[in-house]
Amino acid sequence: MTASTAEEPLPTPTYDRIGRGYRDVRRPDPRLAALIREALGGARSVVNVGAGTGSYEPAGTDVTAVDPSRVMLDQHPGRRKILAGAEELPFEDGAFDAAMAVMTVHHWPDPLRGLRELRRVSRRQVLFTWDPGHRPELWLIEEYLPEIRDLEHARFMPLSAMVEAMGAHTVVPFPIPYDFTDGFQIAYWRRPEFFLDPVVRRASSTFAQLPASVVEPAIARLRAELASGAWHRRHADLLTRDTVDYGYRLLVAGPGDDAPPDGPRG
Ligand SMILES: C[S@@+](CC[C@H](N)C(=O)[O-])C[C@H]1O[C@@H](n2cnc3c(N)ncnc32)[C@H](O)[C@@H]1O
Secondary structure: OOOOOOOOOOOOOHHHHHOOOHHHHEOOOHHHHHHHHHHOOOOOEEEEEOOOOOOOOOOOOEEEEEEOOHHHHHOOOOOOEEEOOOOOOOOOOOOEEEEEEEOOHHHOOOHHHHHHHHHHHEEEEEEEEEOOOOOOOOHHHHHHOOHHHHHHHHHOOOHHHHHHHHOOOEEEEOOEEOOOOEOOHHHHOOOHHHHHOHHHHHOOHHHHHOOHHHHHHHHHHHHHHHHHOHHHHHOOOHHHOOEEOOOEEEEEEOOOOOOOOOOOOO
16 A cells, blocks of 8 residues: 555565564563553544554554554554555544554654654554653663664654654653563663573664674673673662663653543643
8 A cells, every 4th residue: 555666666664674573572561551542542543653563552442553564564463454654644634533653753764744644644642752862871782782872863853853743742751661571672671681582682673773793792792791790790780670761751742532622632
Protein backbone atom coordinates (compact mmCIF):
# COMPACT_ATOMS: atom_id res chain seq x y z
CA MET A 1 0.00 0.00 0.00
CA THR A 2 3.03 2.32 0.03
CA ALA A 3 3.54 4.44 -3.07
CA SER A 4 6.49 3.17 -5.10
CA THR A 5 7.21 3.55 -8.79
CA ALA A 6 9.39 1.58 -11.17
CA GLU A 7 11.59 4.68 -11.67
CA GLU A 8 12.00 5.44 -8.00
CA PRO A 9 11.85 2.35 -5.78
CA LEU A 10 11.51 2.98 -2.05
CA PRO A 11 14.64 2.14 -0.03
CA THR A 12 14.37 -1.10 1.96
CA PRO A 13 13.06 -0.15 5.39
CA THR A 14 15.67 -0.75 8.09
CA TYR A 15 13.39 -3.12 9.95
CA ASP A 16 13.07 -5.32 6.86
CA ARG A 17 16.78 -6.02 7.48
CA ILE A 18 16.85 -6.21 11.28
CA GLY A 19 13.26 -6.99 12.27
CA ARG A 20 13.25 -10.80 12.18
CA GLY A 21 12.81 -12.31 15.64
CA TYR A 22 11.87 -8.87 17.06
CA ARG A 23 9.15 -10.32 19.28
CA ASP A 24 11.58 -12.70 21.01
CA VAL A 25 13.66 -9.85 22.48
CA ARG A 26 11.24 -6.91 22.39
CA ARG A 27 8.55 -8.19 24.75
CA PRO A 28 6.14 -5.38 25.75
CA ASP A 29 6.69 -4.33 29.35
CA PRO A 30 3.45 -4.46 31.40
CA ARG A 31 4.28 -1.24 33.32
CA LEU A 32 4.78 0.75 30.15
CA ALA A 33 1.70 -0.90 28.63
CA ALA A 34 -0.42 0.30 31.58
CA LEU A 35 0.89 3.86 31.21
CA ILE A 36 0.13 3.91 27.48
CA ARG A 37 -3.34 2.41 27.97
CA GLU A 38 -4.19 5.09 30.50
CA ALA A 39 -2.81 7.87 28.29
CA LEU A 40 -5.00 6.74 25.39
CA GLY A 41 -7.84 8.17 27.48
CA GLY A 42 -10.65 5.76 26.67
CA ALA A 43 -10.07 5.79 22.90
CA ARG A 44 -12.07 3.14 21.07
CA SER A 45 -10.34 3.45 17.70
CA VAL A 46 -6.55 3.72 17.67
CA VAL A 47 -4.01 3.98 14.87
CA ASN A 48 -0.61 2.62 15.92
CA VAL A 49 1.98 4.32 13.74
CA GLY A 50 5.34 2.58 13.50
CA ALA A 51 3.44 -0.31 15.02
CA GLY A 52 6.09 -2.93 14.38
CA THR A 53 4.82 -6.22 15.74
CA GLY A 54 2.00 -4.60 17.75
CA SER A 55 3.58 -4.05 21.17
CA TYR A 56 1.54 -1.90 23.56
CA GLU A 57 -1.69 -1.97 21.57
CA PRO A 58 -4.42 -2.00 24.22
CA ALA A 59 -6.74 -5.01 24.19
CA GLY A 60 -10.39 -4.23 23.56
CA THR A 61 -9.73 -1.29 21.22
CA ASP A 62 -10.15 -1.18 17.49
CA VAL A 63 -6.52 -0.92 16.31
CA THR A 64 -5.15 -0.16 12.85
CA ALA A 65 -1.41 -0.85 12.58
CA VAL A 66 0.76 1.22 10.23
CA ASP A 67 4.40 0.45 9.42
CA PRO A 68 6.62 0.70 6.32
CA SER A 69 8.33 -2.63 7.09
CA ARG A 70 6.68 -5.74 5.71
CA VAL A 71 8.91 -7.93 7.90
CA MET A 72 7.50 -6.20 10.98
CA LEU A 73 3.86 -6.24 9.85
CA ASP A 74 4.14 -9.94 8.98
CA GLN A 75 4.86 -10.57 12.68
CA HIS A 76 1.95 -8.37 13.78
CA PRO A 77 -1.00 -10.49 14.93
CA GLY A 78 -3.68 -7.86 14.13
CA ARG A 79 -6.20 -7.87 11.29
CA ARG A 80 -5.95 -4.26 10.07
CA LYS A 81 -2.39 -3.63 8.87
CA ILE A 82 -1.29 -0.91 6.47
CA LEU A 83 2.14 -0.76 4.83
CA ALA A 84 2.90 2.97 4.96
CA GLY A 85 5.11 5.59 6.56
CA ALA A 86 3.94 8.11 9.14
CA GLU A 87 4.60 10.95 6.71
CA GLU A 88 1.66 10.03 4.47
CA LEU A 89 -1.12 8.30 6.35
CA PRO A 90 -3.85 6.99 4.05
CA PHE A 91 -6.72 8.05 6.31
CA GLU A 92 -9.33 10.80 6.46
CA ASP A 93 -8.93 13.73 8.85
CA GLY A 94 -10.05 12.74 12.36
CA ALA A 95 -10.47 9.07 11.41
CA PHE A 96 -9.35 7.79 14.84
CA ASP A 97 -10.01 8.62 18.47
CA ALA A 98 -6.27 8.35 19.15
CA ALA A 99 -2.90 7.74 17.55
CA MET A 100 0.00 6.04 19.31
CA ALA A 101 3.68 5.94 18.32
CA VAL A 102 6.10 4.02 20.54
CA MET A 103 9.88 4.19 20.05
CA THR A 104 9.46 4.96 16.39
CA VAL A 105 9.60 8.72 15.66
CA HIS A 106 13.43 8.62 15.62
CA HIS A 107 13.20 6.28 12.64
CA TRP A 108 11.01 8.58 10.54
CA PRO A 109 12.83 10.40 7.71
CA ASP A 110 10.59 13.46 8.25
CA PRO A 111 9.37 13.47 11.88
CA LEU A 112 7.67 16.88 11.72
CA ARG A 113 5.60 15.79 8.75
CA GLY A 114 4.79 12.49 10.47
CA LEU A 115 3.68 14.27 13.65
CA ARG A 116 1.45 16.58 11.60
CA GLU A 117 -0.12 13.50 10.05
CA LEU A 118 -0.76 11.99 13.49
CA ARG A 119 -2.56 15.16 14.54
CA ARG A 120 -4.54 15.25 11.30
CA VAL A 121 -5.93 11.72 11.56
CA SER A 122 -6.62 11.55 15.32
CA ARG A 123 -8.00 13.64 18.16
CA ARG A 124 -5.50 12.48 20.77
CA GLN A 125 -1.86 11.52 20.31
CA VAL A 126 0.31 9.41 22.63
CA LEU A 127 4.04 9.08 21.99
CA PHE A 128 6.81 7.29 23.80
CA THR A 129 10.30 8.54 23.12
CA TRP A 130 13.68 9.47 24.57
CA ASP A 131 15.01 12.92 25.46
CA PRO A 132 18.54 13.25 24.03
CA GLY A 133 19.27 16.15 26.42
CA HIS A 134 18.72 14.00 29.50
CA ARG A 135 21.52 12.95 31.86
CA PRO A 136 22.67 10.47 33.11
CA GLU A 137 23.56 8.52 30.02
CA LEU A 138 23.77 4.76 30.05
CA TRP A 139 27.22 3.56 31.19
CA LEU A 140 27.51 1.58 27.95
CA ILE A 141 27.82 4.88 26.06
CA GLU A 142 30.07 6.65 28.54
CA GLU A 143 32.49 3.79 29.10
CA TYR A 144 32.38 1.48 26.08
CA LEU A 145 30.62 2.86 23.00
CA PRO A 146 30.63 6.68 22.85
CA GLU A 147 29.92 6.20 19.12
CA ILE A 148 26.29 5.54 20.13
CA ARG A 149 25.97 9.13 21.40
CA ASP A 150 26.38 10.75 17.96
CA LEU A 151 24.05 8.24 16.36
CA GLU A 152 21.30 8.77 18.91
CA HIS A 153 21.63 12.53 18.98
CA ALA A 154 21.33 12.62 15.20
CA ARG A 155 18.06 10.73 15.15
CA PHE A 156 16.18 11.67 18.36
CA MET A 157 14.51 15.11 18.32
CA PRO A 158 15.10 17.34 21.35
CA LEU A 159 12.18 16.81 23.72
CA SER A 160 11.14 20.48 23.61
CA ALA A 161 10.88 20.34 19.79
CA MET A 162 8.80 17.19 20.03
CA VAL A 163 6.48 18.75 22.62
CA GLU A 164 6.03 21.81 20.43
CA ALA A 165 5.44 19.85 17.22
CA MET A 166 2.82 17.71 18.94
CA GLY A 167 1.23 20.48 20.97
CA ALA A 168 1.67 18.09 23.90
CA HIS A 169 0.01 19.08 27.19
CA THR A 170 1.45 16.25 29.28
CA VAL A 171 4.95 14.79 29.63
CA VAL A 172 5.32 11.76 31.90
CA PRO A 173 8.78 10.45 32.90
CA PHE A 174 9.14 6.69 32.71
CA PRO A 175 12.07 5.54 34.90
CA ILE A 176 13.28 2.22 33.52
CA PRO A 177 12.72 -0.74 35.87
CA TYR A 178 15.74 -3.01 36.36
CA ASP A 179 13.78 -5.92 34.90
CA PHE A 180 12.21 -4.06 31.96
CA THR A 181 11.11 -6.70 29.48
CA ASP A 182 11.25 -4.71 26.22
CA GLY A 183 14.82 -5.35 25.12
CA PHE A 184 15.88 -2.06 23.65
CA GLN A 185 19.30 -0.89 24.72
CA ILE A 186 18.32 0.74 28.00
CA ALA A 187 16.54 -2.40 29.29
CA TYR A 188 19.85 -3.84 30.44
CA TRP A 189 21.20 -0.98 32.55
CA ARG A 190 21.49 -3.35 35.56
CA ARG A 191 22.03 -6.57 33.59
CA PRO A 192 25.23 -5.85 31.63
CA GLU A 193 25.80 -9.48 30.68
CA PHE A 194 22.85 -9.23 28.24
CA PHE A 195 24.94 -6.98 25.98
CA LEU A 196 27.28 -9.93 25.43
CA ASP A 197 24.50 -11.77 23.58
CA PRO A 198 24.52 -11.12 19.81
CA VAL A 199 20.78 -11.91 19.61
CA VAL A 200 20.07 -9.10 22.08
CA ARG A 201 22.35 -6.71 20.18
CA ARG A 202 20.73 -7.59 16.85
CA ALA A 203 17.31 -6.47 18.16
CA SER A 204 18.67 -2.94 18.68
CA SER A 205 18.70 -0.58 15.71
CA THR A 206 21.57 1.33 17.35
CA PHE A 207 23.88 -1.67 17.36
CA ALA A 208 22.72 -2.51 13.84
CA GLN A 209 24.09 0.81 12.62
CA LEU A 210 27.54 0.44 14.17
CA PRO A 211 30.28 -1.51 12.36
CA ALA A 212 31.50 -4.75 13.92
CA SER A 213 34.98 -3.20 14.09
CA VAL A 214 33.59 -0.72 16.66
CA VAL A 215 31.20 -3.00 18.55
CA GLU A 216 33.31 -6.12 18.94
CA PRO A 217 36.33 -4.63 20.78
CA ALA A 218 33.96 -2.73 23.11
CA ILE A 219 31.99 -5.89 23.90
CA ALA A 220 35.23 -7.82 24.43
CA ARG A 221 36.30 -5.20 26.98
CA LEU A 222 32.91 -5.41 28.71
CA ARG A 223 33.22 -9.22 28.84
CA ALA A 224 36.67 -8.94 30.43
CA GLU A 225 35.51 -6.34 32.97
CA LEU A 226 32.51 -8.44 33.94
CA ALA A 227 34.75 -11.47 34.41
CA SER A 228 37.27 -9.54 36.52
CA GLY A 229 34.59 -7.84 38.63
CA ALA A 230 35.76 -4.37 37.51
CA TRP A 231 32.33 -3.47 36.09
CA HIS A 232 30.57 -4.47 39.32
CA ARG A 233 33.02 -2.50 41.47
CA ARG A 234 32.50 0.61 39.33
CA HIS A 235 28.69 0.29 39.37
CA ALA A 236 28.01 -0.93 42.89
CA ASP A 237 25.51 1.96 43.32
CA LEU A 238 23.46 0.93 40.27
CA LEU A 239 23.13 -2.60 41.57
CA THR A 240 21.11 -1.29 44.54
CA ARG A 241 18.60 0.64 42.37
CA ASP A 242 15.24 -0.67 41.12
CA THR A 243 14.62 2.07 38.54
CA VAL A 244 16.66 4.83 36.92
CA ASP A 245 15.34 7.81 34.96
CA TYR A 246 17.31 7.68 31.72
CA GLY A 247 15.14 10.23 29.91
CA TYR A 248 12.32 8.11 28.51
CA ARG A 249 9.12 10.12 28.25
CA LEU A 250 5.46 9.63 27.40
CA LEU A 251 3.96 12.63 25.63
CA VAL A 252 0.23 13.24 25.31
CA ALA A 253 -1.63 15.75 23.14
CA GLY A 254 -5.32 16.34 22.50
CA PRO A 255 -8.45 15.59 24.51
CA GLY A 256 -9.24 12.13 25.83
CA ASP A 257 -12.52 10.37 25.09
CA ASP A 258 -13.00 9.85 28.81
CA ALA A 259 -12.99 13.66 29.45
CA PRO A 260 -16.39 15.31 30.04
CA PRO A 261 -17.52 17.10 26.80
CA ASP A 262 -17.31 20.56 28.36
CA GLY A 263 -14.65 19.77 30.94
CA PRO A 264 -10.97 20.54 30.84
CA ARG A 265 -9.24 19.21 27.74
CA GLY A 266 -6.66 16.44 28.16
C1 LIG B 1 11.82 0.20 17.41
S1 LIG B 1 10.51 -0.27 16.36
C2 LIG B 1 9.11 0.07 17.42
C3 LIG B 1 7.92 -0.79 17.06
C4 LIG B 1 6.77 -0.73 18.06
N1 LIG B 1 6.18 0.59 18.10
C5 LIG B 1 7.22 -1.16 19.43
O1 LIG B 1 7.07 -0.38 20.40
O2 LIG B 1 7.70 -2.29 19.56
C6 LIG B 1 10.43 1.08 15.20
C7 LIG B 1 9.40 0.89 14.10
O3 LIG B 1 9.27 2.10 13.36
C8 LIG B 1 9.03 1.74 12.03
N2 LIG B 1 9.29 2.88 11.10
C9 LIG B 1 10.43 3.20 10.45
N3 LIG B 1 10.25 4.27 9.66
C10 LIG B 1 8.95 4.65 9.81
C11 LIG B 1 8.14 5.69 9.24
N4 LIG B 1 8.62 6.57 8.36
N5 LIG B 1 6.85 5.75 9.61
C12 LIG B 1 6.33 4.87 10.52
N6 LIG B 1 7.06 3.88 11.08
C13 LIG B 1 8.34 3.76 10.74
C14 LIG B 1 9.98 0.55 11.82
O4 LIG B 1 9.68 -0.19 10.66
C15 LIG B 1 9.78 -0.20 13.12
O5 LIG B 1 8.73 -1.15 13.01
